[in-house]
Amino acid sequence: MQEALFYSKLGNNKVRCELCPWFCQLNSGQTGICKVRTNEKGKLITLVYNKVAALGTDPIEKKPLYHFHPGKNILSLGEVGCNLHCSFCQNHRVSQCFADEFKGFHNITSEKIVSEALKTWNNIGVAYTYNEPLTFYEFLLDTAKFAKQAGLKNVVVSNGYINEGPLNRLLHFIDAFNIDLKAFSNEFYKKQTSGKLGPVLQSLKIIAKSKIHLEITNLVIPDLNDDEKQFGTMVEWIALELGNYTPLHLSRYFPQHKLQQAPTSIKKLEVLYNIAKQHLEHVYLGNVIDEKRSATYCSHCKKLLIERKRYKTGLNGIDENGRCKYCRANNNILL
Ligand code: SF4
Incomplete structure (x- = not known):
């Protein structure tokens, strides 16, 4: 052990x-x-060192990361466990399961994961995702060290609910984060996740300060976190504290786990998208088919840079450095 x-x-x-x-x-x-x-x-x-519950290759867009090696794949792994208990969790079968009750583990070493990642076509590295990866911190850290030594990228998809010391130690090995910012209300966090908002905001500020690539996901849930005024305060905070080039993914809610209310309306998503665009350069809609609002446009000349059709990505508007091919503006796209 x-x-x-x-x-x-x-x-x-x-x-x-x-x-x-x-x-x-x-x-x-x-x-x-x-x-x-x-x-x-x-x-x-x-209880979860050298174990995985799921291991597979995903498009990087599925994490979601839209500005980090677009069009590439990433070997993705998850385990069981989470330090929040969200009423709307989309992965509750693994996230809310005790490690000693789970029957589907595969034993695997960090070295084996890295060798799989190196063999996988069009693959940039390893993503720690599906359940909350910070709860398998030790295995994540050791795998990320091996992956980095092998020249691979490490991506963490997380709720950001971690203390400052452990987060700082991890930053040396991670190349990109997608952090869930579930709402801009401590009351929401308390009632719907069992956690608190403050530590998540602290993690976001630490990551942004470190200059490691950061994107944010916000799942929009009708009546619980879709208040336009509160949402406006959240996107203003992101722009001010993390930078207005931080990509924001607004994701459509569907009934899951303990929360069974109707899915978010498309109209509501569009209203929030427009509010977010007043403060942030790159905002996306997820869990919906909307090619216009899932494409990347140049913040300077407004031309189309990256097209997305589900997980098919067309990079026709960027040069070999990720800059706009038409005006050479930097849109925070890493290749
Ligand atoms: S303090 Fe430690 S044991 Fe408790 S939930 Fe957080 S990671 Fe798990």
């Missing part, structure tokens, strides 16, 4: 995990809120 990073011993075989803002205090035999870290006789261990 692999010992976990980031914990303190409190005496009497009790430990405190310091990976995420829950700071779970665990007696011997107890497992944390994320369901994958357990106190074994006074030692915190991770």
